[in-house]
Structures are given as structure tokens and as C-alpha cells.
Amino acid sequence: MSNIDNLTYKELKQINSLFGNQQPEKSNDLNIDDLIGKQVTFFCMNYIYHGEVISSDKGRICLKNAKIVYETGKFENVGFKNAQDLCCNEYFIKKETIESFGILPNKND
Numbered sequence: 001m002s003n004i005d006n007l008t009y010k011e012l013k014q015i016n017s018l019f020g021n022q023q024p025e026k027s028n029d030l031n032i033d034d035l036i037g038k039q040v041t042f043f044c045m046n047y048i049y050h051g052e053v054i055s056s057d058k059g060r061i062c063l064k065n066a067k068i069v070y071e072t073g074k075f076e077n078v079g080f081k082n083a084q085d086l087c088c089n090e091y092f093i094k095k096e097t098i099e100s101f102g103i104l105p106n107k108n109d
Contacts, residue, residue, distance in 0.1 A: 032056040032095075039108040041069070044097040048072065050083060050107060051091065059095055066091035078106050 007015075035053045042049045042061070051063030066086045073081030 032061050032101075035101075035103070038103055040101055041104045041107060042093055042101045043099050044093060045099065046097075049091070049093055050080070050104075054090070060092045061095060061098075063091045063093065064089065072107075075104065076106060080107055 032053060033056055036055065038053060039051065040053050040063075048069035049063065049066055050069055051066035053061060054064045055062040066088070067080070067083040068086060069080050069083045071080065071082035073079070
């Protein structure tokens with residue numbers, strides 16, 4: 001039996017208070033609505049997508065003038081090294097596949 005097994009509940013609470021709340025806040029909403037009308041790059045599970053966010057619902061995001069990015073090139077360079085137009089008015093991305101997203105000012109060509 002270890003020393004931790006001998007601690008009282010009060011002692012455990014005191015130890016826990018020293019470290020505060022270590023759990024990150026959980027959120028299922030990506031706050032995409034704040035990005036409507038902006039050019040956004042989405043790094044998803046398998047591909048990178050870039051386009052203007054025109055709408056969002058509970059499970060997906062709709063992009064206008066969407067591109068699939070096969071090669072970004074250097075991020076400080078203007079434009080992507082290899083981005084292909086998806087040739088459709090609206091392109092939908094599942095929110096559950098998004099790993100990260102952001103506005104990349106040099107990539108809005």
C-alpha cells in the first residue's frame with residue numbers, strides 16, 4: 001500500500017487546490033459563424049481546404065470559391081504552391097474532420 005492510499009479526503013482536496021482546475025474547457029462549437037464572409041484555411045484530417053465561409057450549421061461548413069490545397073509552400077509566401085479550384089458554387093466540410101483553421105493573410109489570392 002502506498003502513502004497516497006493513506007491520505008484523507010481533506011488532504012486530497014488540499015493537494016487538488018494547489019493545482020487548480022487542470023481540465024481544458026470543452027466545446028463542440030468551433031465559433032465558425034464569426035468567420036462568415038472571410039477567407040479561411042481549414043486543416044482537416046486528410047486535406048487542406050481554403051475558401052470563403054458562407055454558412056455554418058451544426059455539422060458542416062459551407063465554402064464559396066473553395067480550393068483543395070495539395071502543397072502550401074512557405075507560409076510567408078503569397079498564395080499556395082499547389083491549390084486546385086474545386087469548381088463548384090458551394091463546398092461543404094464536416095466540422096468533425098477539422099483539426100485547425102485560421103485566416104492566413106498571405107494566402108488570400
